[in-house]
Amino acid sequence: MTDREKNRFSARAKRYANVGTKVGGVAARMAGQRLFGSGPQDRAGNALALASALGGLKGPIMKVAQLLATIPDALPAEYAGELMKLQSQAPPMGWAFVKRRMSAELGAGWQSKFKDFEHHPAAAASLGQVHRATAMSGEELACKLQYPDMQSAVEADLTQLQLLMSLRKRFDPAIDASEIAVEIGARLREELDYVREAKHVALYRHMLKDEESIRVPKVFPELSTGRLLTMEWMTGSKLLDHKSASLDLRNKLATAMFTAWWFPFSRFGVIHGDPHLGNYTVFDDTKGQPAGINLLDYGCIRIFPPSFVGGVVDLYRGLLKGDDALVVHAYETWGFKRLSRELIDSLNIWARFIYGPLLDDRVRSIADGVKPSQYGRKEAFEVHQALKKQGPVTVPREFVFMDRAALGLGAVFLHLSAELNFYRLFNEAIERFDIAQVAKRQRDALDLVGL
DSSP states (O other): OOHHHHHHHHHHHHHHHHHHHHHHHHHHHHHHHHHTTOSSOOHHHHHHHHHHHHHTTOTHHHHHHHHHHHSTTSSOHHHHHHHHTOOOOOOOOOHHHHHHHHHHHHOTTGGGGEEEEOSSOSEEOSSEEEEEEEETTSOEEEEEEEOTTHHHHHHHHHHHHHHHHHHHHHHOTTEEOHHHHHHHHHHHHHHTOHHHHHHHHHHHHHHTTTOTTEEOOOBOGGGOOSSEEEEEOOOOEEGGGGTTSOHHHHHHHHHHHHHHHHHHHHHHSEEESOOOGGGEEEEEOTTSOEEEEEEOOOSSEEEOOHHHHHHHHHHHHHHHHTOHHHHHHHHHHHTOOSOOHHHHHHHHHHHHHHHHHHHOOSOBOSSTTSOGGGTTHHHHHHHHHHHHHHOOEEOOHHHHHHHHHHHHHHHHHHHHTOOBOHHHHHHHHTTTOOHHHHHHHHHHHHHHHTO
């Protein structure tokens, strides 16, 4: 074993110990309450303890926890609520550390490749941090630099994710979340590969090239590696800065968000799996007025088989027309097993919630009178209660990020208090939908960018 391999193994072993001890302590507490019958489970207290344990660790496990918190019923409501509060801000690397990391990526003379490189990061997150810089040509840059030894940290944290999932299955077996763990692991490993992320950027530049209200940065390959991604700096204001803007402006931004998400999915079978508010900014036109959105992050991109996209459209049309056979076909296409009338009725509760705004041909808000804090809570509870009576249901892995992204997009509409005819926007997106055409466009686009 080389010194580098020993260091990596040591780092992973330490990570196993840290995460395992903290999560295991919460697990022991939960098991003890069950074993000794000390009254009802203190789910709120356990949730707070788990969030505290994970929050002290930072790094990839934070991203895993937040992913779980956004997937309906992957965790009990008390746990999801606490995990949603976790901040994905990791302590930034200091300048001395940054210089060593940049030397490892671009060589000892790396600073001569930039006109300027800011010492303090513009942003720090769970897997890396972003530094603002200036190219020798004068172009403003965003340099996304991965923290050291993230591969070992991710593998350690994904191992502990299995423990979290086994706990969830043991204490509340209505949903078998094993495929959720597989999907999260695959996407998180992809996020470590900045060469792949650069291809994701190129893919989005291709798919959205004709959309004037959406901007995608360009990548600087000569200043990028597998763990350093240098892109064009996208100037813009925070999306939430426009919460009090006119309804027309908020609707304009919401429409751009809808297009940025649904157009790539309906035409190419591609979604942005992390529609978090921090992944977008608002750019201005030449008159200084907000004109559209910048898409900033491309680590969590999900490319679906065209048949899955067909299932999404089939379920929508089945619900719209009351065509039960088409609804069942959609669930089968997605990979749900052992479908019964009762299970289909349970799944339809959630489907009607997700599709609800798209089935309603009128101008409305996404929540339509429901308090934002209660949005989806009633439906999630009803689904969970129904599934508890029917036995464990395995959630197909492709479904995970589709559902999560739809909820994240809905949250953006909630924050903007947008009022749109979502029915018409969606039907424009799926107009003349054809699986064969989606397959061809997807194949051509992936070939173009080398994916």
